[in-house]
Each structure stands twice: as structure tokens, then as C-alpha cells.
Amino acid sequence: MRTKSAYHESLFSMRSNVYIGGEAVARDDPRLRPGINVLDITFDLAADPEWKGLATARSTVTGEEISRWAHLPQTPRDLMQKQKLIRLASRRAGGCIQRCMGHDALSALAVGTKEIDMAGGTIYHQRFLEYLKIYHDQGLVSCCAQTDSKGDRMKRPGQQKDPDSYVHVLEKREDGIVVSGFKMSITQAPYADEIIVLPTRALTEEDSDYAVAFAVPADAEGLSLITRPVWLREKDKPGAPPFCRYGVSDCVVILDQVFVPWHRVFMCGEWQFGRRLALLFADSHRHSYSGCKPAISDILCGASALAAEANNIEKASHVREKLTEFAGAAELAYSAGVAAAVYGKKTDSGVFFPNEIYANVGRRLTGETIYHEYNLLTEIAGGIAVTMPFDGDFEKGDNKDALKRFIVRNPALSAETSLKIWQFVENIGASAMASWYKIAGVHGGGSPIMETIALGIGYDFEDKKRVARYLAGIDPALDDSHMRSLEPDFIDDRE
Numbered sequence: 001m002r003t004k005s006a007y008h009e010s011l012f013s014m015r016s017n018v019y020i021g022g023e024a025v026a027r028d029d030p031r032l033r034p035g036i037n038v039l040d041i042t043f044d045l046a047a048d049p050e051w052k053g054l055a056t057a058r059s060t061v062t063g064e065e066i067s068r069w070a071h072l073p074q075t076p077r078d079l080m081q082k083q084k085l086i087r088l089a090s091r092r093a094g095g096c097i098q099r100c101m102g103h104d105a106l107s108a109l110a111v112g113t114k115e116i117d118m119a120g121g122t123i124y125h126q127r128f129l130e131y132l133k134i135y136h137d138q139g140l141v142s143c144c145a146q147t148d149s150k151g152d153r154m155k156r157p158g159q160q161k162d163p164d165s166y167v168h169v170l171e172k173r174e175d176g177i178v179v180s181g182f183k184m185s186i187t188q189a190p191y192a193d194e195i196i197v198l199p200t201r202a203l204t205e206e207d208s209d210y211a212v213a214f215a216v217p218a219d220a221e222g223l224s225l226i227t228r229p230v231w232l233r234e235k236d237k238p239g240a241p242p243f244c245r246y247g248v249s250d251c252v253v254i255l256d257q258v259f260v261p262w263h264r265v266f267m268c269g270e271w272q273f274g275r276r277l278a279l280l281f282a283d284s285h286r287h288s289y290s291g292c293k294p295a296i297s298d299i300l301c302g303a304s305a306l307a308a309e310a311n312n313i314e315k316a317s318h319v320r321e322k323l324t325e326f327a328g329a330a331e332l333a334y335s336a337g338v339a340a341a342v343y344g345k346k347t348d349s350g351v352f353f354p355n356e357i358y359a360n361v362g363r364r365l366t367g368e369t370i371y372h373e374y375n376l377l378t379e380i381a382g383g384i385a386v387t388m389p390f391d392g393d394f395e396k397g398d399n400k401d402a403l404k405r406f407i408v409r410n411p412a413l414s415a416e417t418s419l420k421i422w423q424f425v426e427n428i429g430a431s432a433m434a435s436w437y438k439i440a441g442v443h444g445g446g447s448p449i450m451e452t453i454a455l456g457i458g459y460d461f462e463d464k465k466r467v468a469r470y471l472a473g474i475d476p477a478l479d480d481s482h483m484r485s486l487e488p489d490f491i492d493d494r495e
């Protein structure tokens with residue numbers, strides 16, 4: 001398996017196409033390091049014998065041991081292992097582990113290319129499997145560029161004034177295609193090897209040029225990554241706590257006449273599958289959220305419990321009650337992920353795909369509760385998260401001894417521990433990173449309205465009406481076909 005240092009080595013030798021604040025920067029720029037540190041966690045877990053079989057899996061195309069982030073789920077257990085790995089890794093990173101977008105894009109392409117081929121006799125699936133073989137052999141890391149900049153939200157891709165509002169095909173050549181357009185909010189792109197580009201929405205025939213999916217090296221000619229790194233205030237301080245080592249970068253990805261050889265093209269013109277491919281990524285990603293959002297709740301719950309201890313209010317009944325709300329948010333989301341795995345389905349591609357209803361209800365719940373969870377932390381912690389003096393005031397100067405007394409509220413805690421708790425609460429609840437998590441919690445994987453739409457289409461409302469009709473005495477018997485359909489497509493693959 002690829003090692004962390006091999007990943008660094010190839011990353012730092014990539015063409016310079018990353019821009020921050022109007023300047024081209026190398027990939028070893030310190031502002032990108034917090035994100036790379038997060039990816040390092042994923043390499044460390046894969047190399048740790050304790051997590052073999054969880055952080056690793058056996059490749060379906062090479063038979064070799066690979067990182068689970070590159071593995072196509074074959075069974076319900078694979079999906080649950082992915083979910084557990086995301087929660088485990090996210091707890092270490094203090095949040096988003098950033099590898100699931102690539103994973104979910106691979107799953108979407110595996111399922112989607114098979115379906116496109118079955119409908120139209122194309123050869124995308126075989127192409128994709130050949131790409132996957134290289135991906136597994138080299139232990140590649142990818143991000144997913146699905147979200148187009150979208151321009152005027154009320155217009156379809158083909159109706160936009162600026163055609164680059166959505167990524168589209170400019171030219172089909174004998175050896176490949178040429179594409180242009182803007183993708184936005186693309187997490188992890190400046191420290192990924194590959195960018196997997198997928199359509200973001202349903203398309204009509206007039207949008208055929210926008211029906212395109214492919215993979216490109218993240219430093220391909222014509223590709224620019226306009227990067228916004230997010231990190232914590234203390235990141236550079238020697239001896240900073242683990243949480244402060246980690247961060248994230250998101251990009252506007254500009255594709256300017258990028259050439260993509262055919263062997264990397266997985267959809268080109270099949271507009272009827274735009275919605276399907278977009279949803280395959282979104283649903284797989286919503287299942288991934290059932291791993292990371294419980295981890296965010298774990299972190300917020302832990303921060304709130306520590307703040308309660310520092311305030312010496314741990315035993316107050318309102319605090320105990322508030323802490324149980326985190327338990328509800330975390331474990332309901334996690335349960336939805338488990339249910340999505342158990343009630344998932346084997347697709348024609350062989351990929352075991354999560355149940356869309358459970359994946360969507362889990363994701364919607366977490367999107368709805370995220371601000372409430374931050375509010376719980378704020379209520380328990382009080383206002384110190386945004387009014388505390390800077391670190392230097394506690395370390396040097398005339399006031400440091402007074403501040404050491406000031407910071408202690410619970411006499412059982414030292415000044416040093418109390419300060420660490422409040423700095424942690426500030427970082428978790430009131431930093432740029434905290435705002436990132438709030439907004440990612442709402443919009444990442446699709447805005448709540450997208451889950452609402454998915455549930456509106458996919459949920460069996462007729463079944464519920466049948467129950468009501470029977471109980472109301474309109475129908476003489478209850479049609480139980482829905483309950484009969486709730487059979488797990490379960491293959492127990494434990495070795």
C-alpha cells in the first residue's frame with residue numbers, strides 16, 4: 001500500500017496550479033498543511049495493524065490490500081465498515097476526514113457506468129474498471145468535483161448566459177474530449193492526486209454537452225485550483241493541541257480547455273443519466289455523513305461536557321438534559337447509516353449501494369440539528385469563547401498571573417487545564433473552522449431541500465395511505481407489500 005511519505009513526495013512534485021490570494025503556491029505551502037495532516041491520519045490508520053480490515057479492504061479489481069477509501073463496497077458490512085472508519089478517523093481529525101468524496105465518486109461511477117452501458121451499449125464500465133485498477137495499484141487519493149458554479153439558479157445549464165457556469169464538453173476528438181467550466185466548493189482538491197468530475201443535476205437533451213463525467217490529475221494542463229484554506233488560529237504554535245494541527249481547503253476549480261483522454265471519460269452526452277449519476281454520488285455521500293456527523297456530535301458533546309466541568313455545572317439537570325441531545329443526534333444519524341447499509345441493495349455493477357431513504361433521513365436529520373448542537377455548546381459554555389484574551393496574554397506580560405486566577409472557575413481544575421478547555425471551546429465553537437462545520441453541516445452532500453426532494457420522490461407515501469384507509473375502514477384488508485419489501489439483501493461476509 002502507498003505510504004504517507006510516498007503520498008507527500010508525489011504531491012509536492014505536482015505542477016503548480018494552486019492559487020491562494022492571487023498568487024501561485026506550491027503544494028507544500030504551510031497553509032495547505034492542515035488539510036494534508038488530515039489525509040495523513042487516513043494513511044496512518046491504513047498502516048496500523050490494529051485497524052486492518054477496517055481502514056483497509058481487498059480490492060475487487062487487483063485482489064491486493066488497499067485503503068478502504070478506494071474500495072467499492074460489496075456487502076452491507078463494507079458499508080458499515082466505511083461508516084465506522086469515517087467516525088473513527090473524524091474523531092481524530094476533529095471533524096471532516098475529506099476522503100469520502102473520492103470514495104463516493106468511485107462508487108457512483110461504478111454503478112452509473114454499468115447502468116449507462118446496459119441502456120446504450122457503451123463501454124464506460126470497463127473503462128472505469130481499468131482506471132480503478134490503476135487507482136488501486138497506485139493508492140491514489142481523489143476528490144469529487146460535482147458542484148458546478150451554476151450561475152442563474154433558475155436557468156438550466158444549456159440556458160446559462162455564461163456556458164462555463166457548468167462544466168461541459170467543448171470538443172470531441174479521436175483521442176479524447178476537451179472540457180471547460182467552473183466547479184466550486186471542492187474540498188481537498190489541492191492535496192488530491194485526482195479530481196473526479198461528475199454532473200451535479202438532472203439534465204435535458206439541450207444540456208447534452210453538460211452530461212460529462214471523467215477523472216483528471218489534479219495538476220492537469222488547463223486546470224487551476226483557486227484555494228481557500230481554513231485553519232485554526234493556533235496552528236503554528238509549537239506544542240499546539242492535536243485539534244489545531246488540522247484544517248481543510250476548498251477550491252473553485254477552473255477548467256479551461258482541459259484535454260481528457262477517452263480512457264478517463266466515463267460519461268459523454270448521456271443526458272438521461274445526469275440525474276442518476278448526480279444522485280448516486282449524493283446518496284453515497286449522504287450515507288458517509290452518517291459516519292462523520294456522529295463524530296462531529298461526539299466532539300461537540302465532549303467539548304460541552306468539558307465546558308460544563310470547567311464551569312462546575314456538570315451536575316445541573318439542564319446540563320445533563322442538553323448532553324443527552326447530543327446522544328440523540330449522533331446515534332440516530334449513526335443508526336440511519338446502519339439501516340441504510342442493512343437495507344441497501346446489490347447493484348448490477350456488484351457494488352452494494354446504501355438504501356436511499358435511510359441515507360437521506362440520516363443526512364437531513366444531521367443538517368437540521370447542526371446549529372442546535374452548536375447552540376447547546378454555547379449555552380453551556382457561556383460567552384468566554386468569543387471574549388477570552390489571546391493566548392499571549394496568558395503566557396507573558398504583567399497580567400499573566402491575574403489571568404491564571406481569572407481562568408479558573410472549577411476549583412478542582414488547574415489554571416493550565418482550565419485554559420486548555422476554554423481554548424478548545426473557542427476553537428470548536430467560535431473559529432473560522434467552526435463556521436465551516438456549521439455550513440458544511442447544512443449544505444455538504446446537498447442542501448436540506450435536496451434530501452427533502454429525494455424523500456418526496458423515494459418515500460412510499462401510498463403505503464402509508466393504505467394503512468390509513470384500512471384503519472379508517474375504507475379498505476377491508478391491509479396491503480402489506482411494503483413491509484414484505486423490507487427484506488435485507490444481506491450477505492454475511494465476516495471472515
Ligand SMILES: Cc1cc2nc3c(=O)[nH]c(=O)nc-3n(C[C@H](O)[C@H](O)[C@H](O)COP(=O)(O)OP(=O)(O)OC[C@H]3O[C@@H](n4cnc5c(N)ncnc54)[C@H](O)[C@@H]3O)c2cc1C
Pocket residue numbers: 101143144145146147150153154155184185186187188250436439440443444445446447449
Ligand atoms: C464546506 C463545504 C464543502 C463542500 N465540498 C464539496 C465537494 O468536495 N465537492 C462538491 O462537489 N461539492 C462540495 N460542496 C458543495 C455542496 O454540495 C453545495 O454547497 C450544495 O450542493 C448546495 O449548493 P450551493 O452551495 O451551490 O447552493 P445553492 O444550490 O445555490 O442553494 C442555495 C439555495 O438556493 C436554492 N435553490 C437553488 N437552485 C434553486 C432552484 N432552481 N429553484 C429554487 N431554489 C433553488 C436552494 O434550495 C438553497 O436554498 C461543499 C459545500 C460546503 C459548504
